[in-house]
Amino acid sequence: MDLLKLVAFDEEDLAVVSAHLQDAAVRVEDVAYLPKEGRFALCARRFDWESDPDEPPRRRLTGLHFERVLAVRCRNMDPRRKDEVLNLLAVTFEPMAAPAGCVTLIFSEDRAIRVEVECLEAQMKDMGPVWEVENRPAHEAPAILDVAPEPRGDRG
Secondary structure (H helix, E strand, O other), X not given: OOOOEEEEOOHHHXXXXXXXXXXXXXXXXXXXXXXXXXXXXXXXXXXXXXXXXXXXXXXXXXXXXXXXXXXXEEEOOOOOOOOOEEEEEEEEEEEOOOOOEEEEEEEOOOEEEEEEEOOOOEEEEEEEXXXXXXXXXOOOOOOOOOOOOOOOOOOO
8 A cells, every 4th residue: 555645724634634543553752842843743653544454454654743833732641751652533623713723632541732723734644664463443332322302392
């Protein structure tokens, strides 16, 4: 399979990037905010979702960066714990005063990185190395809610 290279300039583009990065493993030491350059970047070991399901599961080394970054904040993370591995669940965009907004990288264990951007300008690129892994990421199906319909008022 060829190396994947994606760009995101709007919320729909970012949703595609997010889908490819679901379940990526990110080491804290591989995350960087470069305020002078207005850039936020990370290296991830993304699960190769587009590979043939009959082949052994594998991961790819992938870079992700955002340009025109104004600020970065973390939730429930200690940047000093460099060896810690985070499980990336999704990447979302919340528009603010157009074209500005906030990108949120959502990790398991209620962790997140919020990246405030002047405008959405992101790139994800596979960097080459591919390796087999033992398992495919698995998620439990959400519980089905047993919600009775709300009673309607008497329209008499």
